[in-house]
Ligand SMILES: Cc1cc2nc3c(=O)[nH]c(=O)nc-3n(C[C@H](O)[C@H](O)[C@H](O)COP(=O)(O)O)c2cc1C
């Protein structure tokens with residue numbers, strides 16, 4: 097081998113370098129620039145789910161003021177941006193750690209001795225700065241007694257180096273101290289330093305050298321946004337948009353450590369008040385962390401919030417907003433217990449013939465046995481119901497967060513009862529004092545897990561205990577939602593005061609022997625009540641005290657159809673059903689009474705309009721709610737011959753309602769189609785003689801009045817005098833809820849199942 101060849105190579109390279117170094121340097125520079133651009137383009141900033149708060153005005157055109165603000169913009173853009181310390185030249189300092197599979201997102205120092213709140217703010221005009229200073233003061237004053245929470249430190253985002261705080265949490269002088277970030281931001285639709293801040297968060301999350309959740313060692317964080325609703329009326333149009341964005345990036349960077357929902361306030365209206373309320377919540381969250389109670393069960397590391405859904409429509413969208421696809425958890429299908437039905441457990445079912453009109457001799461009553469719990473702890477029924485998200489109270493009651501409650505908390509709309517009767521779903525508790533039912537309806541998605549029986553033969557829990565358990569279970573579940581993306585601080589706080597109770601969850605509420613005492617407790621706290629019963633317990637129905645609205649499920653218009661669809665346990669089910677109709681007729685002067693029809697194609701729709709009209713003529717309810725069945729896909733429903741084919745389209749429900757309206761007219765009954773909620777496939781017929789009347793708000797024109805005046809209801813109740821449904825009729829039904837308008841509040845944002853904005857077609 098020629099030795100010189102090896103030796104001469106470096107000198108040739110050197111010569112080459114000297115001859116072509118400009119080209120080489122230029123090409124290398126070009127290559128690096130292309131690489132940088134490619135990385136940058138790959139990052140797509142996710143679209144925020146924009147959620148108008150309750151009470152935000154209906155879409156308005158941006159006013160002239162917007163132009164004025166833009167004129168002011170020039171003055172704003174200039175100053176602090178260029179002075180910013182954080183716009184450091186040179187490469188980013190990488191201090192985060194590359195997370196391995198084994199390192200969990202929610203690592204905290206093993207024993208936290210102290211929480212150090214850091215308040216970050218950005219301000220051009222000065223208002224956010226002054227809010228931040230007020231917040232610091234109020235936290236200072238209020239946490240004096242909380243030894244574990246240190247005095248908050250204020251940071252102007254334009255005066256800090258982002259790398260010191262937003263790549264990894266800063267080091268504290270005190271051992272075992274975790275930081276809690278409180279971020280106060282205005283929004284600007286012009287170029288400001290805020291853009292750099294957002295970009296920094298984006299880059300940190302997407303920097304392949306840094307852990308995607310480098311701030312997971314924070315104790316928690318919460319963001320508050322200031323905006324101007326006059327010019328940016330809804331979040332869709334940019335109201336508080338920067339705070340919404342920062343909240344999302346922080347969720348990603350911290351591995352979802354949102355300790356309290358995003359708060360927003362209008363600087364021209366309620367900002368101060370909203371901030372005060374939000375401060376209370378943030379402070380409570382810090383105290384919880386300081387006492388080792390964590391961030392709440394709804395955030396990673398402390399158990400997943402298994403929420404109610406309409407069961408057929410499981411909400412899987414909240415994860416999408418913040419969780420990178422790779423780390424998304426798969427929802428495990430709920431295993432249904434094989435033996436959870438009491439009937440299947442071979443428990444003897446005593447049959448109650450007390451109200452039958454049959455001439456047959458009743459069979460001898462069963463031997464008296466000591467009452468047992470309806471749903472014993474550790475029983476398969478208990479396990480199954482708990483797995484489905486029910487909180488079991490005592491031995492026979494339950495409470496569960498309805499999917500609409502969750503939807504309303506996120507500004508994505510309430511259930512049809514909001515459109516028809518004015519009940520905001522985030523203020524509503526869904527509960528039952530009796531998990532047992534006397535039917536096995538083919539469309540019931542709870543069937544297979546709820547106990548059934550014809551008489552009450554179980555222990556009776558005291559109403560006080562049932563009521564307290566319901567509230568506790570409900571509030572606990574609400575609290576679990578505080579870290580869920582899109583939940584707004586204002587609604588979250590409102591939800592901590594139950595205003596309405598839907599006694600309908602599962603089972604038969606009037607079956608509970610002390611139902612009237614429970615109602616009194618609910619009304620005592622000014623919680624209105626909608627009670628749904630299945631028209632199988634006439635004696636209980638007759639003895640029932642006043643409720644805000646009394647429902648009877650009308651699942652068929654004739655005996656055969658009812659047997660097929662409800663599969664009642666009572667042999668005299670039809671006689672019971674008819675007796676309930678007569679009781680309802682008597683009660684119509686005291687209560688708002690409602691027929692609830694659930695349409696199941698092939699079971700109870702075809703040719704039944706006339707039969708239903710006869711039942712309406714017999715009971716004369718205030719309202720008839722007609723709803724298409726929701727397919728639950730359980731083996732039980734499949735066994736009963738139910739499939740997606742049995743779910744009627746909205747047009748079919750509409751056609752049925754029109755047929756029913758005509759059938760009622762032929763009977764001389766003055767009912768009309770008052771409202772609709774197309775999203776839930778639900779339409780409301782109402783008695784025109786009582787609920788279609790002149791409206792002062794509309795210059796004396798006749799309007800539907802389906803809403804309820806809840807304050808008046810309680811005043812009537814508390815007065816002790818006799819009163820009827822006319823005494824608590826509310827304001828006219830909203831225009832958007834009327835028949836033909838769709839029934840979706842325009843102030844809420846409609847999204848599809850993946851959380852994407854949806855266009856409503858009516
Ligand atoms: C030029 C300009 C643009 C604005 N853009 C928005 C916006 O897009 N969304 C919003 O909600 N508020 C917007 N606002 C309102 C400000 O966020 C609001 O006035 C805020 O209180 C300003 O805070 P600061 O005084 O701390 O800078 C804008 C205001 C100005 C002057």
Ligand code: SF4
Pocket residue numbers: 498499500501511512513519520521522524525526598
């Ligand atoms: S009324 Fe029923 S559906 Fe509506 S929010 Fe309450 S529980 Fe949910």
